[in-house]
Amino acid sequence: xxxxxxxxxxxxxxxxxxxxxxxxxxxxxxxxxxxxxxxxxxxxxxxxxxxxxxxxxxxxxxxxxxxxxxxxxxxxxxxxxxxxxxxxxxxxxxxxxxxxxxxxxxxxxxxxxxxxxxxxxxxxxxxxxxxxxxxxxxxxxxxxxxxxxxxxxxxxxxxxxxxxxxxxxxxxxxxxxxxxxxxxxxxxxxxxxxxxxxxxxxxxxxxxxxxxxxxxxxxxxxxxxxxx
Amino acid sequence: xxxxxxxxxxxxxxxxxxxxxxxxxxxxxxxxxxxxxxxxxxxxxxxxxxxxxxxxxxxxxxxxxxxxxxxxxxxxxxxxxxxxxxxxxxxxxxxxxxxxxxxxxxxxxxxxxxxxxxxxxxxxxxxxxxxxxxxxxxxxxxxxxxxxxxxxxxxxxxxxxxxxxxxxxxxxxxxxxxxxxxxxxxxxxxxxxxxxxxxxxxxxxxxxxxxxxxxxxxxxxxxxxxxxxxxxx
Numbered sequence: 001x002x003x004x005x006x007x008x009x010x011x012x013x014x015x016x017x018x019x020x021x022x023x024x025x026x027x028x029x030x031x032x033x034x035x036x037x038x039x040x041x042x043x044x045x046x047x048x049x050x051x052x053x054x055x056x057x058x059x060x061x062x063x064x065x066x067x068x069x070x071x072x073x074x075x076x077x078x079x080x081x082x083x084x085x086x087x088x089x090x091x092x093x094x095x096x097x098x099x100x101x102x103x104x105x106x107x108x109x110x111x112x113x114x115x116x117x118x119x120x121x122x123x124x125x126x127x128x129x130x131x132x133x134x135x136x137x138x139x140x141x142x143x144x145x146x147x148x149x150x151x152x153x154x155x156x157x158x159x160x161x162x163x164x165x166x167x168x169x170x171x172x173x174x175x176x177x178x179x180x181x182x183x184x185x186x187x188x189x190x191x192x193x194x195x196x197x198x199x200x201x202x203x204x205x206x207x208x209x210x211x212x213x214x215x216x217x218x219x220x221x222x223x224x225x226x227x228x
Numbered sequence: 229x230x231x232x233x234x235x236x237x238x239x240x241x242x243x244x245x246x247x248x249x250x251x252x253x254x255x256x257x258x259x260x261x262x263x264x265x266x267x268x269x270x271x272x273x274x275x276x277x278x279x280x281x282x283x284x285x286x287x288x289x290x291x292x293x294x295x296x297x298x299x300x301x302x303x304x305x306x307x308x309x310x311x312x313x314x315x316x317x318x319x320x321x322x323x324x325x326x327x328x329x330x331x332x333x334x335x336x337x338x339x340x341x342x343x344x345x346x347x348x349x350x351x352x353x354x355x356x357x358x359x360x361x362x363x364x365x366x367x368x369x370x371x372x373x374x375x376x377x378x379x380x381x382x383x384x385x386x387x388x389x390x391x392x393x394x395x396x397x398x399x400x401x402x403x404x405x406x407x408x409x410x411x412x413x414x415x416x417x418x419x420x421x422x423x424x425x426x427x428x429x430x431x432x433x434x435x436x437x438x439x440x441x442x443x444x445x446x447x448x449x450x451x452x453x454x455x456x457x458x459x460x461x
Contacts, residue, residue: 129316132278133329133377134306143328147319 006199009179014206017183020096020170021163024103025111029156032111036155037145039112040119062116065109070102074169077102081173094175099183102169107159114158118151119144150221157221161214165207184210230292231256231385231417232277237286239272239441246272248441250286254434257415259407261428264438270421271313273438274387277419278310290385306333309378310387315370322349322365323358326376333381348376351409353402368399375403379410386410388420392427404431425453 039058079085081093081101092098126147130140145152167185174181176190184207191200233253239246247269254260262270275281276288279301288295290304317325326345330336336344349355352372357365362373371391378386388407392400408431410416422428428435429449437445437452445452 125314125316126318128280129312129318130328130332132280132305132310132312133332134302134381135329135332136302139332143318 010199010202010206012179013182013184013187013203016096016181017164017185018210020099020183021103021160024100024107024163025156025160027100028104028107028111028159032108032155032159033115033152036112036115036152037119037141040116040123040148041141041144059116062109062113066113068106068109069168070106070166070170071168071172073105074102074172077105077169077173093173094177094181096174096181099170099174099181102173103163103166106166106169107163110159110162111155114155115148115152118148118155121151122147153221154218157214157218161211164210164214229256230254231258231290232419233289233292234277235287235289237273237276237283237288239269239276239281240284246441247276247283250438250441250443252436252443252446254417254419256417257411259411259418259431259433260420261432261435262419262421262438263423263425263428263435264421265423268438269441270438271389274310274389274419274421277385278308278387279305306381307383308385308387309381309383311371311374311378311389311391313389313391313393315367315374317362317365317370317373319361319363321358322354322360322362322373325362325373326380329377329381344380345376348380351379351406352376368395368402371395371399372402375406379406382414384417386416386418388418390421390423393423400427407431 039055039062077098078093080087081090081098082088083093092101123144126144127140130143131137135143165185167189170176170181170183171186171189174183174186176182176186182190184203188200188203188207191197191203230253234250237250238248250269250273262273264270272281276283279295282297290307295301295304318328320328323345326348327341330341330344345358346355349358352375354369354372354376357369357373362370365373371394375388375391386407391407392403395403404427407418407420411418420431432449434447435445435449435452436443
């Protein structure tokens with residue numbers, strides 16, 4: 001009976017972790033890939049000094065946000081969603097939705113940054129070749145995105161890796177409530193504090209397996225391409 | 229009939245003059261070769277002819293019609309084929325690389341695309357390479373795929389920027405053979421740049437000598453160089 005509950009809780013924690021991080025990354029990809037592609041394209045097109053300055057500022061901002069401390073993000077989300085906060089009326093604090101918002105804020109800059117670099121690295125030569133072969137600007141842009149697909153996929157995998165292993169932010173905004181907002185990372189913290197090492201180690205092994213699967217996927221991607 | 233005409237074409241980058249009042253014309257079906265040392269403006273001139281760059285001043289005419297840079301240049305560019313010195317191929321099969329310019333035009337059936345791709349693969353002696361990833365090819369093979377990409381659309385004007393610069397003699401011979409046949413049999417107008425004076429002598433009907441952005445001489449090889457075909461830069 002106890003073992004059954006132990007197993008059920010582990011499954012609940014694992015599924016919640018995958019659901020929260022997966023949702024954050026899917027939404028993050030929907031926002032981040034178009035923005036990253038746009039910024040990757042812009043660098044060769046902007047001629048005017050003022051626009052170049054805006055471009056540099058935007059890219060610096062993205063790079064800064066790629067290294068956002070998760071606890072700070074958690075704190076900001078907490079202050080926004082707390083009952084007296086500007087978004088308190090939504091009633092999202094200490095729910096999986098609050099955790100998704102926290103991780104979303106963290107993963108969007110990662111997806112934008114990696115996508116931007118991937119697109120920018122092939123933009124000039126591929127776009128020009130496509131245009132020379134008779135492509136319209138849209139056809140050339142599509143080809144550039146296709147040629148940087150490995151980088152775009154990498155951005156998603158890196159973002160998922162960052163999200164699933166994050167602890168500070170979701171601890172603050174999710175509250176680490178058993179059966180409701182407890183994820184692999186926050187559970188490891190609490191189980192270690194309680195001295196439940198077997199539970200903590202089991203969760204740690206699951207987290208490590210997920211991390212290994214992510215790295216395996218990344219390595220396979222890097223081996224498969226791009227070949228240029 | 230004049231296929232291409234340049235009238236006082238100049239190009240500057242941040243005040244640095246790369247081309248200065250370049251004026252010449254190329255006849256339909258002519259094999260025209262631009263020779264000149266590094267930095268003489270050959271590549272810039274070809275990029276302007278491929279409509280990838282606008283001249284700072286001057287006019288360009290294709291079939292007697294002046295290029296209007298305010299208009300959509302895609303229809304005009306689709307009549308031109310260009311092979312860059314640095315080969316840029318896409319991360320897809322050789323077949324898909326060559327089919328790409330036909331597919332984006334959207335006017336040919338799948339069967340017609342296949343027929344044209346296979347024919348041009350035969351022309352550049354790359355039969356059996358269609359399924360290989362283009363990025364796994366050797367330098368010579370890659371350059372021949374780039375040539376095939378430019379040829380498959382059957383362009384009226386073919387621009388080649390030192391297409392054999394980094395190739396071994398076997399690949400040079402294949403590329404030169406393809407260009408010669410194309411020019412003689414299909415009467416395609418070709419403008420090519422090269423460092424290789426022997427190659428210029430072998431292929432060109434007329435030569436223009438470009439130095440420091442200016443045309444210094446123009447005419448047949450003999451008119452430009454007399455008997456000094458051993459001239460080196």
